[in-house]
Amino acid sequence: MATSPSPSVACVTLPTDSDYTMQEFALLPWARPMPAHPQWPRARPPAQLTVLFILPAALMQFMGDQSKPRGKNDLDLLYGLLKLCQEENLRDEIYCQALKQITGHPRPRLCARGWTFLSLLTGYFPPSTLLMPYVTKFLQHSARSQELARRCQGHLQHTVKYGGRRQLPSPGEMQAFLKGQVVHLLLIHLPGGVEYKTNTHTFTVAAEVLEEMCGQMGITDPHEVQEFALFLIKGEGQLVRPLWPREYLTSEVVGLDVSLHSRRLSWETPLHFDNPTYVSTHYGQVLRDYLQGKLLVSAQEDARLARLAALQHLSRNHEEPPSEQDLLAYLPKQLLCQMNVAAVTSLMGQELWQLRGCSSQEAGQLGRSELPLFGYSVYMVLRVSKPALPGPGLLGLNRQRLILMDPSSQELCCSIALRDLRRLRVLSPLGPEDSPGLELNYGSADNPQTIWFELPQVGGLCALRSTSWPVTQALTAPSRRRILGQRV
Structure with a gap:
């Protein structure tokens, strides 16, 4: 605490x-x-x-x-x-x-x-x-x-x-x-099952809590602090929205069914591994994205899948060889029906032999840069307004550019430099079964371009307003335009 x-x-x-x-x-x-x-x-x-x-x-x-x-x-x-x-x-x-x-x-x-x-x-x-x-x-x-x-x-x-x-x-x-009771205990859920507890006051804002939380992880660079965000989650995910740095927490974190979470949104600052909590939270976040299929590993990359599975096994301090059930838990579920499980199992045994003596913390640090979309905040896109682009696809965003990747072929299908972004609008869903989305206007005055993405996690992407200047400047008020261009 x-x-x-x-x-x-x-x-x-x-x-x-x-x-x-x-x-x-x-x-x-x-x-x-x-x-x-x-x-x-x-x-x-x-x-x-x-x-x-x-x-x-x-x-x-x-x-x-x-x-x-x-x-x-x-x-x-x-x-x-x-x-x-x-x-x-x-x-x-x-x-x-x-x-x-x-x-x-x-x-x-x-x-x-x-x-x-x-x-x-x-x-x-x-x-x-x-x-x-x-x-x-x-x-x-x-x-x-x-x-x-x-x-x-x-x-x-x-x-x-x-x-x-x-x-x-x-x-x-x-x-x-x-009654003078102005101090409140606040619980923040971090990736990897880490829970951070802190005392807040009547007028504490999100920026102060983020600064203190990052300080406990050994983060002193203000630019790196700005790469984290707090998220408010109601119930079982019925409402997920980011808290902007100037929001007062006591006004927002109200109710027994409301929880507060934090994750890293931008990865521009070089990583450092001198703090156990820092390692645990970053490893937990990257691992979750990997297992959800957001970091683009092909089912044919047996060696890479085996190495990443071995690192997960070591990070859990398991000394005995992994069982078949263990191996399945170490792999992205959407790849299981496409990959050669026997080949990965054999290669994983070789990797464990080569990595013998590696501590769980060292295992959490290894392999981070081997993932193709590491360093991007990744979101699943359901549909795209341009028929030639894949849907579903993976939308990656960092401080320099926004990219769309085909999860099957791992091909880069679209890349937009954030400096070329002119306007970005949130698209409201048409009905309870529809997802929100984003409308992007980009390009030069002589060659303007427009594209729409339909994606459920639009709130998380918009949280990058606090970490990405071009997105901050481009984002405008929500629009009621349909995701595929039809007005309502």
């Missing part, structure tokens, strides 16, 4: 031409008929004026300075305040009221309630750029003596870096937050 470190935050720097006190902010010319600053508010509509009138009372009721209305508890009041914060035009007023209520408050327990609200406010919604330096200065000054102020300062800087949480917390999360 690893404990999440304090989040790395973007610091808010203050110009030196002002003290940026809240007293100075209160003297700004808010009432000028024609504002000299574009962010100074103009006349308020009546509904907002009503809200501004009841806001101080709602905050004092939550803090305990006033009695609560009949039938309302702390949770109701806190939700009401956060819902008001969803109105961007009201956030500065809410910030000012919160800072006013905690400034010089004579009762520490009630003042702490105000800081609790402010810690939520700073983690969800930033103030305007006009008010930001004043709030920052207030928190910096208060942090010298207030632990809660330091927490608010960290939340605000975190919000500046990642944008703040978009969804309000669930009632259960809100109750836990009010």
